[in-house]
Amino acid sequence: MSISNLILTYVVVLMGGLIAVGVYTELRRRRFQPSASEDRIFRCRRCGYVYTDDPDVDRSRCVQCGQLNEAIEF
Numbered sequence: 001m002s003i004s005n006l007i008l009t010y011v012v013v014l015m016g017g018l019i020a021v022g023v024y025t026e027l028r029r030r031r032f033q034p035s036a037s038e039d040r041i042f043r044c045r046r047c048g049y050v051y052t053d054d055p056d057v058d059r060s061r062c063v064q065c066g067q068l069n070e071a072i073e074f
């Protein structure tokens with residue numbers, strides 16, 4: 001095994017390690033992102049009831065009194 005082969009092997013191992021660490025970090029970051037806050041929060045203007053609904057709806061009907069409410073933006 002020549003010196004250039006050793007260097008090449010070292011570089012390949014180093015690059016592979018860096019890529020593995022990068023992928024691992026990315027997977028960890030995705031896993032720890034909050035998933036509970038994806039739902040939209042609504043607060044009824046008539047009775048004050050606070051509830052959540054799917055993120056793709058702009059307006060949601062109150063479960064208590066039927067009033068149509070808009071989502072609370074943070």
Ligand SMILES: [Zn+2]
Nearest residue numbers: 044047062065
């Ligand atoms: Zn209500």
